[in-house]
Amino acid sequence: DQQVKQNSPSLSVQEGRISILNCDYTNSMFDYFLWYKKYPAEGPTFLISISSIKDKNEDGRFTVFLNKSAKHLSLHIVPSQPGDSAVYFCAASARYYGGSQGNLIFGKGTKLSVKP
Amino acid sequence: EAGVAQSPRYKIIEKRQSVAFWCNPISGHATLYWYQQILGQGPKLLIQFQNNGVVDDSQLPKDRFSAERLKGVDSTLKIQPAKLEDSAVYLCASSSGGVYPYEQYFGPGTRLTVT
Numbered sequence: 001d002q003q004v005k006q007n008s009p010s011l012s013v014q015e016g017r018i019s020i021l022n023c024d025y026t027n028s029m030f031d032y033f034l035w036y037k038k039y040p041a042e043g044p045t046f047l048i049s050i051s052s053i054k055d056k057n058e059d060g061r062f063t064v065f066l067n068k069s070a071k072h073l074s075l076h077i078v079p080s081q082p083g084d085s086a087v088y089f090c091a092a093s094a095r096y097y098g099g100s101q102g103n104l105i106f107g108k109g110t111k112l113s114v115k116p
Numbered sequence: 117e118a119g120v121a122q123s124p125r126y127k128i129i130e131k132r133q134s135v136a137f138w139c140n141p142i143s144g145h146a147t148l149y150w151y152q153q154i155l156g157q158g159p160k161l162l163i164q165f166q167n168n169g170v171v172d173d174s175q176l177p178k179d180r181f182s183a184e185r186l187k188g189v190d191s192t193l194k195i196q197p198a199k200l201e202d203s204a205v206y207l208c209a210s211s212s213g214g215v216y217p218y219e220q221y222f223g224p225g226t227r228l229t230v231t
Contacts, residue, residue, distance in 0.1 A: 004158070032217040043120070043207055043222030044159070051217075089158050095216050102218045103149075103172060106158030 003027045004092050006107035014115055019077040021110050023090030026071065030092040034104065035064060035075050038087045047088070048075070080114045087111050118142065120223035122208050128229045134196035137226045141189070141210030147171075148185055149220060150193050151207040159207055165191065166213060198230045 005024045013019045023033075031052040036044035050057040050064045050073065057064050063076045077084055088111075091104040121140040129135050141148050146167050151159035162181065164172040167188040176183070180199070185191040195202055205225040211218040 006158075009156075034219075036222075041224065043209075043224045045222070046219055049217070049219075091158075093217055102216050103161050103164060104159075104220060106160070108156065108158050 001026075002107075003030075004090055004105050004107040006090055006110050008110050009108070010111040010113070012113045012115065013080050015082055016079045019075075019080045019084065019112055019114065021075040021077075021088050021090075021112065023073045023075075023107055024071060025073075025092050027092070027094065027105075028071070029094040030105075031095060032093040032102075033064070033066060033073050034091045034093070035062075036089040036091060036106075038089060038109070044089055077112075080112075082114050082116050085112055085114050120208055120210055120221055122206075122223040122226055124226055125224065126227050126229075128231065129198055131200055131230050132197040134194065135198055135228060136192050136194045137206050137208075137228075139191045139193070139208030139223060141191070141208070142221055145210035145212050145221075146188070147211045147213035147218065148191050149209040149211075150183055150191070151209065153205045153207055153225070155204070162193070195228075198228075200230050203228060203230045 034049040035047040037047045038044045048059050048062045066073045087109045089109045090107040148165045150162045153159045162176045163183045165185040168185045183193045205227050207225045209220040209222045211220045
């Protein structure tokens, strides 16, 4: 039972255009959402996050939107650059869930390719 | 600030052999996590330590996997005996564990291939 879903395994966009990566979740207890970026042979690095009390968070070229009623979030990258080419993971967290405390539940990732 | 260190970076073993991975978290980080990332999947939590105590090991296959955190700093993850399906990248992460939410910092991972 996948609680965090990234239904697009890959996405290809042209340099300078907007990249939109989507993520859906099922557990209403999630109250914090993160995006991680991963290059080959490296560990995931934190990119941007959003609390469930907000619907938008912006950091430079990166913006995350949260639609709680739809249990959906998206990451917008504008303008996209070739260096943005990587796998992007959506992750969700709940303060207390089962026996864990704030553990991250990851989606399967979306591979973004930005073409020059 | 030094990041999360892991070793080895790559390991190839035959099935039924044993293997151990080492992790050194960011200095001062109380919480340490081990994740398993199978190709094409997202990282899946295996075990979470708070200082040297286990907080969550509900997804750790305890018949073959074990982990310890020595003196609340370094940690080792062991697999004995390994199976083909254990082929994956094993990621270590740490967080300060102060106020929620806990931002996790990941190491580069150890890629394990079981043949």
